[in-house]
Amino acid sequence: MGAQQVRERFTELYGAAPEGVWAAPGRVNLIGEHTDYNDGFVMPFALPHQVTAAVSRRTDGLLRLHSADIGGEVVELALDGLAPGTDDDWTAYPAGVVWALREAGHPVTGADVHLASTVPTGAGLSSSAALEVVVALALDDLFGLELPRWKLARLCQRAENVYVGAPTGIMDQTASACCEEGHALFLDTRDLSQRQIPFDLAAEDLRLLVIDTQVKHAHSGGEYGKRRAGCEKGAALLGVDALRDVAYDGLEAALEQLGDESEVRRLVRHIVTENRRVERVVELLTSGDVRAIGPVLTEGHASLRDDFRISCPELDLAVDTALASGALGARMTGGGFGGSAIALAEASAVDTLTKAVEEAFAAAGYTAPRVFEAVPSPGARRLG
Ligand code: GAF
DSSP states (O other), X not given: OOHHHHHHHHHHHHSSOOSEEEEEEEEEEOSOOSOGGGTOEEOEEEEEEEEEEEEEEOSSSEEEEEETTTOSSOEEXXXXXXXXXXXXXXXXXXXXXXXXXXXXXXXXXOEEEEEEEOSOTTSSSOHHHHHHXXXXXXXXXXXXXXXXXXXXXXXXXXXXXXXXXXXXXXXXXXXXXXXXTTEEEEEETTTTEEEEEEOOTGGGTEEEEEEEOOOOOOTTSHHHHHHHHHHHHHHHHHTOSSGGGSOGGGHHHHHHHTTTOHHHHHHHHHHHHHHHHHHHHHHHHHTTOGGGHHHHHHHHHHIIIIISOOOOHHHHHHHHHHXXXXXXXXXXXXXXXXXXXXXXXXXXXXXXXXXXXXXXXHHHTOOOOEEEEOOOBOOSEEOO
């Protein structure tokens, strides 16, 4: 939805024009899955799909929220009453951000907010991070907080972990806050150091397709937390701070050390090889060998399916069909258990590939997938 529409609707709802309009995107993760809560490497890029927010300050301790996507009345919350676990719907994300900012000592005295999103929800494309980041950026601007982007991302992650109660890592919020157009973001989640890696697919006559399986997922459900706990157990058994500290060359020795802890062994193997795959993709993209990342992406899918065990039949069908119809590489992306897959393909193969995936889903009796092209887009910003 355009900035003008969001601005107009805000004016209708709240009786005065907003002080500003901001946007924050969803993301696709190219490679580096479930590595972010292991202090590892990730490589997301921003989607053109975004959450747009029209916002004005208030000084009376009230937060008023409205979403064009949910509809209904304006929701009014008292800032003093904000507490983790009290909101169980979409308002927990913006309310959690306000709570996290205030808890960190930032003088946020209230706001009127109207939001509209084009990021598909439950599709593994970070609709919640986009919602958090757009609110954080607007409040940062309006209250003159001047927080660096990485810090805004940290506060949003805190909102999600503590206020909403989903034990996620730092990738999605950092992607929404820090990505740049035409680039993928190589992020070291240990110290949050970043490198923007040029990722211009069109110049190579390549396309990256997102296949949204329409199987909805949520991170507050138990499986994400179980994987995280399993990784932490692995680190403890190996005597390291985080699985990031297990070197690729030391993987065999580490697996041996884990003895008959077969589940932990699988999780460790995924994290260690996945960190290596991120480094490999960075090397290939930096040397201009974009097509060569395809097999690395496909290897990542096998690792998520067989070792981390977070794929599902719809994601596997999307990946297998894409590969069978000419994709250079394909993998599930995001948290897993549903959501989306990505496929890297020659521009000339896009129509055939899309049709093949749609037909395979229909033949399997699955809900029709949504296939669209992902172009590396700008991160969060003020629109007006
Ligand atoms: C979700 C989480 F929010 C991220 O922090 C990350 O762990 C991802 O799943 C898996 O890579 O998107």
